[in-house]
Amino acid sequence: MNQHLKRAWAEISVSNLKSNISVIKNIVGDRIMAVVKADAYGHGEGEICHYLKESGVKYFAVSNLDEALRVKNFCPESEVLILGYTYPEYADELAENNIIQGVISKEYALELVKNTDKKIRCHIKIDTGMGRIGLKYDTPEKCAEEIKNIINTDNLSVEGIYTHFAVADSYDEDNIRYTDKQEKFIIDTYDILKSENIHLEHVHFMNSAASCYRTSSRSTLARTGIIMYGLSPNYPLEIPSGLKPVMSLKAIISHVKKVQNGDCISYGRTFTAERDMDIATVTIGYADGYSRLLSSKADVLLNGKRCRITGRICMDQLMIDVTGMNAKEGDIVTLIGSDGNETITADELASIYGTIGYEIVCGISKRVPRIYVK
Numbered sequence: 001m002n003q004h005l006k007r008a009w010a011e012i013s014v015s016n017l018k019s020n021i022s023v024i025k026n027i028v029g030d031r032i033m034a035v036v037k038a039d040a041y042g043h044g045e046g047e048i049c050h051y052l053k054e055s056g057v058k059y060f061a062v063s064n065l066d067e068a069l070r071v072k073n074f075c076p077e078s079e080v081l082i083l084g085y086t087y088p089e090y091a092d093e094l095a096e097n098n099i100i101q102g103v104i105s106k107e108y109a110l111e112l113v114k115n116t117d118k119k120i121r122c123h124i125k126i127d128t129g130m131g132r133i134g135l136k137y138d139t140p141e142k143c144a145e146e147i148k149n150i151i152n153t154d155n156l157s158v159e160g161i162y163t164h165f166a167v168a169d170s171y172d173e174d175n176i177r178y179t180d181k182q183e184k185f186i187i188d189t190y191d192i193l194k195s196e197n198i199h200l201e202h203v204h205f206m207n208s209a210a211s212c213y214r215t216s217s218r219s220t221l222a223r224t225g226i227i228m229y230g231l232s233p234n235y236p237l238e239i240p241s242g243l244k245p246v247m248s249l250k251a252i253i254s255h256v257k258k259v260q261n262g263d264c265i266s267y268g269r270t271f272t273a274e275r276d277m278d279i280a281t282v283t284i285g286y287a288d289g290y291s292r293l294l295s296s297k298a299d300v301l302l303n304g305k306r307c308r309i310t311g312r313i314c315m316d317q318l319m320i321d322v323t324g325m326n327a328k329e330g331d332i333v334t335l336i337g338s339d340g341n342e343t344i345t346a347d348e349l350a351s352i353y354g355t356i357g358y359e360i361v362c363g364i365s366k367r368v369p370r371i372y373v374k
């Protein structure tokens with residue numbers, strides 16, 4: 001590694017990514033549509049796309065046009081679906097780059113085709129209970145009617161329909177019934193179209209949670225995001241065995257000192273030593289995406305042992321209790337990942353302050369270099 005970078009860095013395990021893909025393939029087969037939005041959940045979209053392509057992934061999903069153009073650039077042969085909104089003014093870019101746009105209404109479809117002479121490819125998004133975007137109807141019959149309307153739009157090529165589950169990551173009976181209803185709605189809609197001789201190539205509704213807990217042979221694609229990166233859609237719910245976290249987060253010790261009973265550590269004097277202690281300063285802070293909400297609550301790993309953060313996390317630095325550990329300047333500290341027999345996952349950190357592993361890995365900031373390791 002470039003020594004200049006040896007302050008705070010994220011290690012991305014290529015072998016874990018690839019073995020996760022084979023675990024997922026064992027479950028969903030070749031239907032993987034890799035969700036690489038938000039810089040591949042903070043893992044670095046260029047490299048992740050490259051390795052996914054090496055693993056045989058052909059479908060990608062992103063949130064916006066910029067991401068789609070970059071993925072097309074990394075993987076020109078792949079199919080790229082934009083899940084979120086694209087301003088209709090960019091319809092030409094969609095068409096020229098052979099990108100598939102998620103379409104959420106007839107009006108939106110008309111706006112898109114009005115802005116280009118070329119054919120727009122799309123999948124139609126149905127809102128079956130997520131309450132976010134998409135066609136929303138009481139019955140599959142009415143929904144199918146509107147889809148037929150959209151299909152009749154000139155210069156629009158409708159290749160599929162899809163929906164998104166709100167609670168596929170729950171074992172609660174009521175939630176399972178809710179997801180059953182969402183799934184039935186989209187399948188019924190698809191089958192009505194089929195019965196009227198409208199054969200769409202794709203109908204998809206499986207996300208990571210559905211791929212783990214309720215695979216369905218009817219979903220032509222599995223839009224897997226978080227499990228590719230080895231995290232759980234709903235920690236501490238287990239994910240299929242063999243899935244391993246891809247990202248580790250590391251920094252080094254810059255300074256070790258002895259403090260005495262009564263000494264204060266960091267801003268706000270929220271931590272006061274109640275005995276003599278060894279305190280080490282670590283070269284990472286909230287500007288690296290390591291949340292200040294973890295102050296005095298999270299552990300880090302040093303030489304295979306857990307150490308507690310002492311006091312407030314600063315912008316670029318934080319302090320840890322290394323009493324009796326022989327810590328030295330230059331020692332590597334693991335904030336996310338494994339050291340010896342101990343492991344701290346992004347999911348564990350998330351649970352400390354009420355968020356999800358997704359937000360932790362997406363939030364590791366740009367100034368943290370991603371280092372790709374075997």
Ligand SMILES: *Cc1c(COP(=O)(O)O)cnc(C)c1O
Pocket residue numbers: 035037083164207208209223224225226227233
């Ligand atoms: C982000 C997203 C996904 C992936 O979700 P995971 O829980 O990470 O698998 C799938 N579909 C849609 C529409 C999304 O927005």
